[in-house]
Amino acid sequence: MRSELSEPTVYRLCVVLRILEELRSKQIVISSSELSKYTNTTAYTLRKDFSLLSGVASSKSGYDIENLIFCIKSKLDIGIAKYAAIAGLGRIGMAILNYTDSRIKGYDIVAGFDASVNKLETLHTDIPLYPAYDIEDIVRELKIKLAVIAVPADKAQEIALRFIKGGVEGIINFAPVIIKTDVDTVYIKNIDLVTEFNFLSSIVKTKGE
Amino acid sequence: MRSELSEPTVYRLCVVLRILEELRSKQIVISSSELSKYTNTTAYTLRKDFSLLSGVASSKSGYDIENLIFCIKSKLDIGIAKYAAIAGLGRIGMAILNYTDSRIKGYDIVAGFDASVNKLETLHTDIPLYPAYDIEDIVRELKIKLAVIAVPADKAQEIALRFIKGGVEGIINFAPVIIKTDVDTVYIKNIDLVTEFNFLSSIVKTKGE
DNA sequence: ATCAATCTGTGAAAAGTTTCACAGATAAAA
């Protein structure tokens, strides 16, 4: 008896969760209207989202932050560790890895991959590193469910395929190329600066007239 | 007499544009169903999107790629140069800058900012660099409309404010923190790994049962 | 020249999402 949440709702809840975890040390409660200033959404919509959770505690000053964090996490099953891996240990890959160490809790990055065996020997990281041709096996063996791709554009499609064959369920792709897939057992999120630039520039133009 | 496109449509068109520019050297035509494999969308939806453009040329084998690129660009006014800037010249910032040089056409990154004057003197880039405290003035002076933020988390909010005061219309934020704004003259897109991880892991879980 | 296969194009229906209006609740001030 799990009532489903819509995809936009899930995304907004993830953003809100992120904000709350940033704010938890600074304040106790927060109102829906203040929260809306952090998101591209209205207070109405956030309230409606929260109404789909259970056990939310609020008062005239707003929502109890700790309680709301707990409710969102329970509903979304966040906090149950999922194994993740990263492919491509160049500038972006290493930036993500380092930033990750300290910040992403609940996600265990358990493997790094790179095509250059040379690089694998030189790098010093907290996680085990493997050559890229082992992706499929390692993913299967370690039950890795999420992958981050930060390899050069011309390798991204092939690397994605190996992850998919190994059985990952989600991919975040930072390579400047859009990855294609035939299956729909995997959700691919492309993070592409060119696309974002074009989108931003299109909608700001539209808003302004 | 400009018929407005919805935000989801604009975003999909930006993604499609990106794909087409990748594919233009490899093939002449593409069908809506093949395109849909690159996006998290159906062929129906893409066809409907294209029906909102004007001058689209198609045949039984699909859409003419060059023509479609042209139609999307015209409708979205993409290709008209907008000035952009980047703040934070650490690992991510420099990665973006380098990746950018060769790839983002139509956007002139005309300024880089960093808090460390020391760093500004050491770095060798193709674009002029300025200290972070000059953001507001330089943005105004150079008519910069888009900003990329890649500074440490605790500085991002303040840097964003300076860009906004200077008059930018859109911000892409890579700092691992959600930026807040009171005004709605600026569109902020936060690209946050933690949020993406949580979202991915929530929706793949949901899909699988 | 005809047929079969496979595209696109689009109005209408369906589904999904957001907004609104207002009732109810609570905290702080008078």
Next chain:
DNA sequence: TTTTATCTGTGAAACTTTTCACAGATTGAT
């Protein structure tokens, strides 16, 4: 204690977006 201001919670309405069904068009094969 009463009032006032300011929250949340939510059903219903409004709006938006996607899906569908099928007509029309084009290509290639026979």
